[in-house]
Amino acid sequence: MLFKAGLCSVISLCNIGLHSxxxxxxxxxxxxxxxxxxxxxxxxxxxxxxxxxxxxxxxxVSSVTSNPKTDSTSQNSRKKDHWSSNGCQKYSTAVDPxxxxxxxxxxxxxxxxxxxxxxxxxxxxxxxxxxxEEVEAAVSEALSAGYRHFDTAFNYGNEYAIGRVFKxxxxxxxxxxxxxxxxxxxxxxxNRPGDVEKYLTESLRRLQLDFVDLYLIHMPxxxxxxxxxxxxxxxxxxxxxxxxxxxxxxxxxxxEAQVDAGRAKSIGVSNFNARQVANISxxxxxxxxxxxxxxxxVNQQKDLRRDCAKCCPNIAFTAYSPLGSPAAPQHFQNKxxxxxxxxxxxxxxxxxxxxxxxxxKKSPAQILLRHHVQQGIIVIPKSVxxxxxxxxxxxxxxxxxxxxxxxxxxxxxxxxxxxxxxxxFKGVENHPEYPFxxx
Ligand SMILES: NC(=O)c1ccc[n+]([C@@H]2O[C@H](COP(=O)([O-])OP(=O)(O)OC[C@H]3O[C@@H](n4cnc5c(N)ncnc54)[C@H](OP(=O)(O)O)[C@@H]3O)[C@@H](O)[C@H]2O)c1
Numbered sequence: 433m434l435f436k437a438g439l440c441s442v443i444s445l446c447n448i449g450l451h452s453x454x455x456x457x458x459x460x461x462x463x464x465x466x467x468x469x470x471x472x473x474x475x476x477x478x479x480x481x482x483x484x485x486x487x488x489x490x491x492x493v494s495s496v497t498s499n500p501k502t503d504s505t506s507q508n509s510r511k512k513d514h515w516s517s518n519g520c521q522k523y524s525t526a527v528d529p530x531x532x533x534x535x536x537x538x539x540x541x542x543x544x545x546x547x548x549x550x551x552x553x554x555x556x557x558x559x560x561x562x563x564x565e566e567v568e569a570a571v572s573e574a575l576s577a578g579y580r581h582f583d584t585a586f587n588y589g590n591e592y593a594i595g596r597v598f599k600x601x602x603x604x605x606x607x608x609x610x611x612x613x614x615x616x617x618x619x620x621x622x623n624r625p626g627d628v629e630k631y632l633t634e635s636l637r638r639l640q641l642d643f644v645d646l647y648l649i650h651m652p653x654x655x656x657x658x659x660x661x662x663x664x665x666x667x668x669x670x671x672x673x674x675x676x677x678x679x680x681x682x683x684x685x686x687x688e689a690q691v692d693a694g695r696a697k698s699i700g701v702s703n704f705n706a707r708q709v710a711n712i713s714x715x716x717x718x719x720x721x722x723x724x725x726x727x728x729x730v731n732q733q734k735d736l737r738r739d740c741a742k743c744c745p746n747i748a749f750t751a752y753s754p755l756g757s758p759a760a761p762q763h764f765q766n767k768x769x770x771x772x773x774x775x776x777x778x779x780x781x782x783x784x785x786x787x788x789x790x791x792x793k794k795s796p797a798q799i800l801l802r803h804h805v806q807q808g809i810i811v812i813p814k815s816v817x818x819x820x821x822x823x824x825x826x827x828x829x830x831x832x833x834x835x836x837x838x839x840x841x842x843x844x845x846x847x848x849x850x851x852x853x854x855x856x857f858k859g860v861e862n863h864p865e866y867p868f869x870x871x
Pocket of ligand 1: 852
C-alpha cells in the first residue's frame with residue numbers, strides 16, 4: 433500500500449512536469465513500470481484506475497494520478513480540480529455532449545470497455561498496405577514498444593505474416609494470448625451469412641489463433657466472389673459484380689453464431705452509416721461493440737458519432753486513417769487507376785497541428801492521435817518505421833488542454849474531409865447498401 437501511494441505521488445509530480453533532471457530518472461523508471469501494463473493486468477493498480485464521468489460534458493482522465501482507494505480527497509474536490517490547468521494531470525475531453533456514449537467507461541487512457549464486456553486498447557497498429565516482410569518486422573517492433581492491439585483484414589493479404597509473429601510471441605512463456613487484442617474483417621466478397629464461418633476460419637488459420645478479439649463486417653455493401661473466393665468477381669471492364677441480395681440483419685446473425693462458437697469475442701462493423709448501424713442494433717443479440725470508420729482531424733465523423741449514440745450509446749469508435757492516410761491516393765492510383773482529391777493530405781504538416789506539437793514537444797502525429805484518444809476514440813495508425821511505431825504509441829504521457837482540443841475540433845470539414853468513398857470499386861454507388869450520401 434505504501435509503495436503504491438509513493439508511486440502515485442511520484443507519478444503525479446512527473447506528470448505535472450515538476451521534476452529536475454535527476455528526478456527525471458525516477459519518472460522514467462515509473463513510466464517503464466507502467467509500460468509493462470498489459471490487458472491482463474490492466475485492472476490492477478497502478479495500470480488501471482476506473483474512471484467515471486463527472487458530468488455529461490467532461491470525462492476525467494487521470495492517466496496516472498492519485499490512488500482512489502488511498503486518497504481521502506472527496507469526489508467533489510476532485511471534480512473541482514479536474515479543471516486545474518496543469519494539463520496532463522486532469523482535463524476534460526472538450527467534446528460536445530452526445531458524440532459518445534455517456535456510460536462508456538475508459539480507463540486511464542489505455543483501453544475502452546466494449547458493449548460485449550471486453551476491453552479494447554485505445555492504440556493499435558494498422559497494417560493495411562504493409563507487405564509481408566515489412567509487417568512481420570513492424571508487428572514485432574510494435575509488441576516491443578508496448579502495443580497489444582493489431583488491426584488487420586482478410587483483404588490486406590498479410591494475415592499469414594502477422595500470424596507468424598503472434599505464434600512466436602505467444603510461445604514465449606512470459607506472454608499470454610489474452611494479452612493481445614486482434615481485429616480482422618470479413619471481406620466485401622464474403623458478405624453472405626453462409627460465407628462468414630468460412631472466411632473467419634481462414635483468417636484464424638492464417639493468424640494462427642483460435643479466436644479473434646474483434647470481427648468486423650468490412651464493408652456495408654457486397655460484391656460477388658470469384659471462383660476461388662479470394663477476390664471479387666469482375667465484369668469485362670474490371671468493375672466488380674455487385675451482390676444486391678445482402679441482408680445486414682441476416683449477416684449479423686451469422687457473426688453472432690461465431691461469438692457463440694468462441695471464434696470471436698466481440699463483433700462490429702466498418703464503413704457503415706448510422707441507419708445501417710441502427711438496423712442491425714434493432715435485432716442484435718450480441719451488441720455491435722465497435723464501428724471502425726475513417727476518422728481524423730478533417731473528418732471527425734461528428735454526425736455519425738452523434739447518430740450512432742442514439743441506438744448504441746456505448747458503441748466504441750475506431751478511427752482508421754487517423755493521420756490522414758497520406759499514402760492512400762497513390763495506392764488507389766496504382767491499384768485501381770482511380771484518382772482522388774484528398775482533403776486530409778498534409779494533415780501532418782497542418783500549421784495548427786505543427787504549432788501545437790511544438791508547444792507540447794511532441795510530433796504532429798502524436799498530437800493528431802492524442803486528440804482522438806483523449807475523447808475515448810480508438811486509433812490504429814499504420815507504420816512500418818520503428819521510430820514512428822514507437823512514437824505513435826507514446827500518447828499517454830501528456831494531454832491536450834481544453835483550448836487546444838477545441839482548436840483541433842475546429843479543423844473538421846465533415847464529408848469534405850473523406851478520402852475513402854470506395855468509388856474505386858467502379859459502380860459500387862449503385863449497390864442498395866452503398867453507405868455514403870444516403871441516410
Ligand atoms: N476498415 C477500413 O475500411 C479501413 C480503411 C483504411 C484503413 N484501415 C485501417 O486503419 C489503419 C490506418 O490507416 P491508414 O493506413 O490508411 O493511414 P494512417 O495510419 O493515417 O497513415 C499511415 C501513413 O502515415 C505514415 N506514418 C505513420 N506514422 C507516422 C508518423 N508518426 N509521422 C509521419 N508519418 C507517419 C505511414 O508511413 P510509414 O509506414 O512509412 O511510417 C503511412 O504512410 C490501416 O493500416 C488499417 O489497419 C481500415
